Amino acid sequence: MKIEEKTPQKMGVWNSMCYTxxxxxxxxxxxxxLSFYKNCTEEVYMSFFFILMLQMIYSYIENGKSFMGLLRFVTLxxxxxxxxxxVSAWHAYYIRKKTPKVYAYIFNRVIDKAVRIELTKYEQPDFYDKFARALDECLTKAMDGLFSLAWATGCALSAVAAVFLIARVDPAMLVFSLPSIVASFLFSSRINKLQYELRLEETRDKRTAEYVKRVFYEKKYAGEIRLYNIRKVLLREYKESFDSRQELYARMYRQINFYKQVQDLVIFGLPILLTYIYVSVVLKTTGEAKIGLYVATLGSVDYFAWRVKTAIKNYMEAGKNCMYMNNLQEFLEMDEETMENGSRAVQGELGxxxxxxxxxxxxxxxxxxxRDLSxxxxxxxxxxxxxENGAGKTTLVKLLMGLYxxxxxxxxxxxxxxxxxxxxDYQKHFGTVFQDLQIFSxxxxHNVLMKEPETEEERDLVTESLRKAQFGDVLDKLPDGIDSMVTKEFExxxxxxxxxxxxxxxxxxxxxxxxxxxxxxxxxxxLDPIAEFNMYNNMLEASEGRTVFFISHRLSSARIADRICFLEQGSIVESGTHDELMERNGKYARMFRLQAKNYKEREEACVYE
Structure with missing residues (x-):
């Protein structure tokens, strides 16, 4: 039965910010x-500091009030x-201290999910795009979204305070601030949408460039790169991804810069011009009794337009950053419907x-x-x-282990x-060595236990296991023994x-x-044939009473098995002991004789040389 995968619903801007x-x-x-407290108090205070203080200074001067009173007011x-x-300095210190904790929380959630995702997803190219966006982007975008949202909230409150301070001089001046509000919403929304589209469209090309860089960086690729011309292909891929991103940037930023220029014109140029005209008319018709107060308030309109633009810009920026949390949500919900994980614990040994x-x-x-295998x-x-290769041998054991x-x-x-x-719990009962095994730095x-040894008994177990695996001669030569660092990645x-x-x-x-x-x-x-023979004997001896599967292209190794299953196109076409299959003279026997002939010819060639 084919299981349909549920597609997570994309969150809107508001839900994305709440999720963040x-x-x-x-x-x-x-x-x-602390982020909201710092930004809100700071921005609101700035409105009073820049607008009210200037108004009060003009008022003190025009009304001839005491200089000491003005000095006390300014000092306060x-x-x-x-x-x-x-407070701002304490906030910066706290955020620097706690940001790694936030990153670790998101990173751990992504990695914990990654190890529970169906292994088949690792065969799909778009999986890596989702993984990269969830891991690389969300680690930074979450905090960026918080800072932008807190700043936007503070700027909005600052704009409200500016409105109050402007209204106490002349409420009519607020009319000329409307273009700032409308233009900020319209243009900021469009600009942020274009920037978000740019980020999404460049994901594949960025991943291609990162892959090529990784290939040239990692040691395991170094030999092939030097012996073959594959580097030309890789460099071409890198150049094509770079050119594609350059073309994308040129196309998108033409639009973005156009909207930014029009936005600044409407937000700052038009309101300030209209306000100056209005104040000139008022002063001309009513006299100069409040000239100082009006002059002080002229700057307030510019300040208000700036705070509105900054508030909306940061709100849009917060929305854009928080929208990347869709990638985190999508990744964390991936395969939730197809992951079949029961609650039954394994009792005793697997039978x-x-x-x-x-x-x-x-x-x-x-x-x-x-195919319909029993x-x-x-x-x-x-x-x-x-x-033969592609017969389904590795897929079969991965199905058995619950990896597929x-x-x-x-x-x-x-x-x-x-x-x-x-x-x-089920997978803990398997011990596996894959062909594409990995060694960690x-x-x-740690590489043997796959964790840090905590007791002397565990350290002794490491040594004993390495000797059983015929690693003892190498172990004896290592100056630090089992504490030796594997690879030169860090040491x-x-x-x-x-x-x-x-x-x-x-x-x-x-x-x-x-x-x-x-x-x-x-x-x-x-391994060479002798080492292979010794390894299998040691493994079978240590695994006495346990079920053992081994996949090998060397059919000579299969002779020690209790039963041999010959797979072809996903089905078992022959099954039996080595002697039984040789007697049938079927596909296994033909492949065995062909390999034996090849081994014999190689031995004769080596002797001749």
Whole structure:
């Protein structure tokens, strides 16, 4: 049965801002409270400082009031200004201190979700766009959105205070401020929409450029880049992505700059011109009794227009930044409908395995990788999965481990449908070595235990597991033993392991975990035949009584299995022991003889040389 994926509903601007505030609130409440308090008190005070103080100075001078009274008034305002700046400095310190906490909260949510997303999504290109936007953008856009929203709120209150101070001189002057409000809303909305579209359109090209940069940076690509001309292809991809972004910027910023110029003209030029004309007419017709007060208030109209523009601009900026939180919401809700995670805990060890008419097809693929496959495996049985590339061997074991969803049919372990198990609890019972295994830039002990060893017993387990994986000779030569740093990513003294040594470390992980079911997906491809034979013998000896799957292109390794399953186009076409399959003289036998012939010819060539 094909499971339909739910498409998350996009949040509007207001909901996006609320989502952003809630997210930061859960990470650190102080960032929200202090940001709004700081911006609101600061902006409102600035209105009184710049407008009321100037009005009072003119009033004192025109009415001939005491100079000492004026001095006390100005001193009081200046002291208040100093206090506001002290609060602002404390806010800056607090935000610098707490921003990593907010980033860590969002980062942890994204990573926690990423490890629970269906593995099939990693096969889809658009997944990485969503992942990049959720992780890279939301880490900064959340705080940017908060700062813009807090500033917009403060500027709005500042504009209200300016309105009050202008109205106390002449309410008619407020009419000339209307163009500022209308123009700010109209033009800021259009400008921010264009900037948001620009950000979305450049995502793929930015990711392409980052990928090319990463390829030239990482060591694992260095050999191929130097031996082949692939660098020309990569540089062309980089140039095309760069040219595409340049063309996008040129097209979008032509529109953005046009709207900004018209916006400034309407917001500042028109209101100030009209206000000056109005004040000139008033003073001409009513005399000069309030000339000082009117002159002081002329600057207030300009200040009001500036605060309105800044408030709306920051509100739009907050909306634009918070709209990026749609990407976080979309990523965090990804596959919520398709993730099948039961609540049943695994009791004891995993038992017999039953695959009942299982089929699986990758998204976007027309042909299934696994076709109506049925198979019963007894607990403790050793199964070899063999066949040509693309036969479905790795996909089959990933279905068994719950890394891929069962689309059709059923997989039962111990008589229980694996979809009923709690996924994390279920997967703890597997020990796996994949062909594309990864080694981390961490100490050797961490790479084996996949966590930090906490006791001497765990450290001893690391050493024992490495020796079982035939890594003992290398371990004895490392000056820091199991505390040696793997790779030189962060330490010059780090140990760089070969492909075969990396596989031995990954195999040691299985020994250390002591799982119920062991899966070895081409773990010995970088080992020589003798090392491979010893590794398998050690693995089978350590896994006595446990179910073992091993996938290998070397059919000679399959001889030690209790049963060999030969897969072709997602189906098991032959099954039995090595001797039984050789006696049938089918596809397995033909492939085995062909490989044996190739090995023999290579040995003879080596002897001749």
């Amino acid at each position: 505030v809630r997210t930061i609130w859960r990470a650190d409440k102080g960032c929200i409270l 305002f200046c002291m208040g200004h100093i206090c506001i700046h002290l 017999d395995i039953e695959l009942d008419h299982v089929s699986f097809r990758y998204t976007g693929s027309e042909k299934p990788v696994i 198979l019963h495996i007894r607990k403790g049985e050793r199964i070899a999965l063999v066949g 969803p069962v689309q059709q049919g059923k997989i039962s372990v111990g008589g229980v449908d694996i979809r009923e198990y709690n996924k994390r 961490l100490p050797l002990s 010059d003294s780090g140990f760089i392991c070969s492909g075969g040594q990396a596989q031995k470390i990954a195999i040691a992980r299985v020994f250390a975990k002591n799982p119920d079911i062991v899966i070895l997906d081409e773990p010995s491809s970088a």
